[in-house]
Amino acid sequence: MYTFGDPALWLPIVFAALMGLSILIYVVLDGFDLGVGVLFPFATPDEKDRMIASIGPFWDANETWLVLAIGLLLVAFPAAHGTILTALYLPVAIMLIGLILRGVAFEFRAKAPTNHKASWNFAFFTGSMMTSLSQGFMLGMYIMGLEYTWATFAFACLTAVFLTVGYSFIGATWLIIKTDEELQLKAVKWAKGGIWGLVLGLGAISLASPIVSSRIFDKWFSFPEAILLAPLPLMSGALVVLVWLALKRLPTKDDSWAWFPFAASVVLFTLAFFGLAYSFYPYVVPEKLTIYEAASAPESLFIILIGTCFVLPTIIAYTALAYTVFRGKATELTYD
Amino acid sequence: MDTLILSRIQFGANISFHILFPTITIALGWVLLFFKLRFSMTGNTKWMEAYRFWVKVFALSFAMGVVSGITMSFQFGTNWPGFMEAVGNIAGPLLAYEVLTAFFLEAVFLGIMLFGFSKVPGWLHTTATFLVAFGTTMSAFWILVLNSWMHTPAGFEMRDGVAHATDWFAIIFNPSMPYRLAHMLLASGLTVAFLIAGLSAYRWLIGDRSDGVRATLRTGLTIGALLIPVQIFMGDLHGLNTLEHQPQKVAAMEGNWETGTNIPLVLFAIPDEEARENRMEIAIPNGASLILTHSTDGIVPGLNNFVAEDGTVLHPPVAPVFYSFRIMVGTGMAMLLLSWAGIGLMMYKRRGVEGLPKPLLYILVPMAFSGWVATLAGWYTTEIGRQPWLVQGVLTTKQAVADVPAPFVASTLIAFLVIYVVLLTAYIGVLFYLARKAAKGEPIGTRVPQSQQAMVPAE
Numbered sequence A: 001m002y003t004f005g006d007p008a009l010w011l012p013i014v015f016a017a018l019m020g021l022s023i024l025i026y027v028v029l030d031g032f033d034l035g036v037g038v039l040f041p042f043a044t045p046d047e048k049d050r051m052i053a054s055i056g057p058f059w060d061a062n063e064t065w066l067v068l069a070i071g072l073l074l075v076a077f078p079a080a081h082g083t084i085l086t087a088l089y090l091p092v093a094i095m096l097i098g099l100i101l102r103g104v105a106f107e108f109r110a111k112a113p114t115n116h117k118a119s120w121n122f123a124f125f126t127g128s129m130m131t132s133l134s135q136g137f138m139l140g141m142y143i144m145g146l147e148y149t150w151a152t153f154a155f156a157c158l159t160a161v162f163l164t165v166g167y168s169f170i171g172a173t174w175l176i177i178k179t180d181e182e183l184q185l186k187a188v189k190w191a192k193g194g195i196w197g198l199v200l201g202l203g204a205i206s207l208a209s210p211i212v213s214s215r216i217f218d219k220w221f222s223f224p225e226a227i228l229l230a231p232l233p234l235m236s237g238a239l240v241v242l243v244w245l246a247l248k249r250l251p252t253k254d255d256s257w258a259w260f261p262f263a264a265s266v267v268l269f270t271l272a273f274f275g276l277a278y279s280f281y282p283y284v285v286p287e288k289l290t291i292y293e294a295a296s297a298p299e300s301l302f303i304i305l306i307g308t309c310f311v312l313p314t315i316i317a318y319t320a321l322a323y324t325v326f327r328g329k330a331t332e333l334t335y336d
Numbered sequence B: 001m002d003t004l005i006l007s008r009i010q011f012g013a014n015i016s017f018h019i020l021f022p023t024i025t026i027a028l029g030w031v032l033l034f035f036k037l038r039f040s041m042t043g044n045t046k047w048m049e050a051y052r053f054w055v056k057v058f059a060l061s062f063a064m065g066v067v068s069g070i071t072m073s074f075q076f077g078t079n080w081p082g083f084m085e086a087v088g089n090i091a092g093p094l095l096a097y098e099v100l101t102a103f104f105l106e107a108v109f110l111g112i113m114l115f116g117f118s119k120v121p122g123w124l125h126t127t128a129t130f131l132v133a134f135g136t137t138m139s140a141f142w143i144l145v146l147n148s149w150m151h152t153p154a155g156f157e158m159r160d161g162v163a164h165a166t167d168w169f170a171i172i173f174n175p176s177m178p179y180r181l182a183h184m185l186l187a188s189g190l191t192v193a194f195l196i197a198g199l200s201a202y203r204w205l206i207g208d209r210s211d212g213v214r215a216t217l218r219t220g221l222t223i224g225a226l227l228i229p230v231q232i233f234m235g236d237l238h239g240l241n242t243l244e245h246q247p248q249k250v251a252a253m254e255g256n257w258e259t260g261t262n263i264p265l266v267l268f269a270i271p272d273e274e275a276r277e278n279r280m281e282i283a284i285p286n287g288a289s290l291i292l293t294h295s296t297d298g299i300v301p302g303l304n305n306f307v308a309e310d311g312t313v314l315h316p317p318v319a320p321v322f323y324s325f326r327i328m329v330g331t332g333m334a335m336l337l338l339s340w341a342g343i344g345l346m347m348y349k350r351r352g353v354e355g356l357p358k359p360l361l362y363i364l365v366p367m368a369f370s371g372w373v374a375t376l377a378g379w380y381t382t383e384i385g386r387q388p389w390l391v392q393g394v395l396t397t398k399q400a401v402a403d404v405p406a407p408f409v410a411s412t413l414i415a416f417l418v419i420y421v422v423l424l425t426a427y428i429g430v431l432f433y434l435a436r437k438a439a440k441g442e443p444i445g446t447r448v449p450q451s452q453q454a455m456v457p458a459e
């Protein structure tokens, strides 16, 4: 009857994958520029300008992945969209205010009278912190099944801190690529400090998930699925060790390997993401609503899918163009 | 106050704040492209000066638009989950296309447009400028398609309380879409025209006599003078379209209670919904019939037609619709008067910008934000006039509201309002600060790293 099988079966998976992809891209891309904001208080005024310059041309496009992710949740799984966002009402509001503060501070700090600059720098830092912390909090709450008790709240506070430190780690590795001299040295130091956030965060989530949900417990520890999953922690562990070794040697004289910590942290985030995706599939609201139950009508999803097939490659192509134009060490940002 | 009313205030506050900045960026992108092309063609540096100054305003407005827009896209889920559950099959693809075809385009090329001037070839920079302007216009297109569909839904059928698309062409080109899109794009053009004219007048008044400021003052006034008659014409068409599809809204706009012929055009009144009549009315006989039906004895719908047998009111609250409509039209008239007076004087005295008298320049400065006033007033007319419906005839606002505790909504509302007041003050302050800096001839595109020229405050 259908050329490609029943779309009601495979469309939800395709959209869950697309949404997952854009969340992952968002976390990596905005992760590094949020991280740069979190590191702001540790830098001198001069270094702050260079840190801003390293993310200036990118931050807006990075945040657009969040809009796409939330847009896909909203279009593909309208029922889940409402449940998740109303359950996370306050952290979402805090995140939004954080995003507002940091987004405008970018512009204001360079254009407002110079004696206001310190305040806008502060707004940039505060906004980045609010955003990272609330995202971490939401991640924690989501893993806990969106139920508010003291224990889940405490766990979400932990993930909030860990994700923020994790972001500062990926931010620092980005700065290692984009800066040189003093600031690069500092960035290496920051990265060494930040990596524990990632390790502890991954550890906490890996411990907590199977305890909270017996379904996840079975998925992880029953044979033979466990074999499938085993490479994830092993590879992550190996990567962390490699990054640590690299950080001890960086910066090198000819700046070789400066890209390595960033690339490795992208892989780390990706592995962690797949771990989560594997555990939660097929649920979109943990333990309550599967992607099949929450999906919208196939006709509407089709319309979007067709557009996506054409537009997504284009977006990726011109994003690549932008990253090529602004490759190399960050110089100061001017409009000429 | 309950969650419904608080959520409405919150949504209204957020979108009002958001729309201020798109209104500027949509048209300013095209104006910047115009400056850039003029510079390439004439080689005259005054166009580059104009570009340099206004690209800063653009960057700032764009950032404000982006961050407030992100807030908007979360609002559907946090405050109005019923909206997506009921009409998500239609609203969803439209919003998705907006993100895919507009947001990414503008966000990515903005970086190249702002910071790539010396890093990419000239043609690529001009192309980037074009794509940013095109992207903002595309996003206006998609969001206005959705908004128009909410006013005049078409091309769908309801199955078990959920809207399913049957005809995408009818959905996109729904009856009010062309009018609303044209009216909004023109509104954006007018807002930018008066912003440019106003800030340039300010620079002129504090002593800036550069060629750049002459060029922008003249450009601003010219765009304004050209667009305002078109806008008034479009507004009329838009009103006729609304008369056809949402007569109760037009009745509220006109402040007309009884359906009838030879209805007067009410210039001012205090609508009293308790007594169901106007107090202190000043009106032009037969005016409303003439405007709405183009004949003095045409029939104009009245509000009393929209009250059910049992007394349930099915029309929107009258006073806010009535007043905001008058504010919009009044602002439009002021724009017409000022821009034509300005252009007329320049042509009559043949001295260009020098021919503009001081009082006119003084009025132009506060008029810099007249576009905002008219745009907001227009949106309040449209949106409040749709109440109690969220999607006309399909979904009421009440059905869509989220089930979150009122204190949550209240506390976040207060937080948003505080932020908005601070940011709006900072934004307007910085525009005038940039104007003063430019007027003093300080280089606005500095090559020195930002903090070295700053008197680095202790941090």
Ligand code: HDD
Pocket (backbone or CB within 6 Å): A060, A063, A064, A067, B015, B018, B019, B021, B022, B023, B025, B026, B061, B062, B065, B066, B067, B068, B069, B070, B071, B072, B073, B102, B103, B104, B106, B107, B135, B136, B137, B139, B140, B143, B144, B184
């Ligand atoms: C008539 C125009 C118009 C209207 C009515 C709206 N917007 Fe808007 N929006 C724009 C015109 C625009 C724009 C000009 O395209 C912006 C401003 C700056 C920008 O990046 O795009 C924008 C930005 C913008 C962004 C940020 C995009 C980015 O990251 O680059 C989002 C998520 C939204 N909008 C969402 C909305 C929603 C959910 C709306 C209604 C409920 C809405 N907008 C009304």
Ligand code: HEM
Pocket (backbone or CB within 6 Å): B007, B008, B009, B011, B012, B015, B016, B019, B080, B083, B143, B144, B146, B147, B150, B376, B379, B380, B383, B384, B387, B390, B397
């Ligand atoms: C951008 C310009 C817009 C402005 C300034 C604006 C303004 C408003 C205002 C003031 C209300 C409140 C009406 C009332 O409570 O009586 C409202 C309602 C609403 N509008 Fe708009 N609107 C705009 C565009 C849009 C668009 C493009 C959409 C669709 C995506 C939209 C969706 C809604 C929704 C969902 C409500 C329901 C909440 C409510 O009734 O308060 N609006 N809008």
Ligand code: HEM
Pocket (backbone or CB within 6 Å): B151, B179, B180, B181, B183, B184, B186, B187, B188, B190, B191, B231, B232, B234, B235, B236, B238, B239, B240, B242, B249, B328, B329, B330, B331, B332, B333, B335, B371, B374, B375, B376, B377, B378, B379, B381, B382, B385
């Ligand atoms: C003076 C002549 C004008 C007339 C007769 C007029 C007419 C109208 C009408 C009838 C509506 C309501 C549409 C509806 O019922 O849904 C409207 C909405 C609106 N007006 Fe005007 N207008 C005028 C001037 C202006 C000006 C000068 C601006 C801004 C610079 C403006 C901006 C808007 C906006 C943004 C909306 C809401 C969006 C929409 O529904 O298209 N208008 N106008």
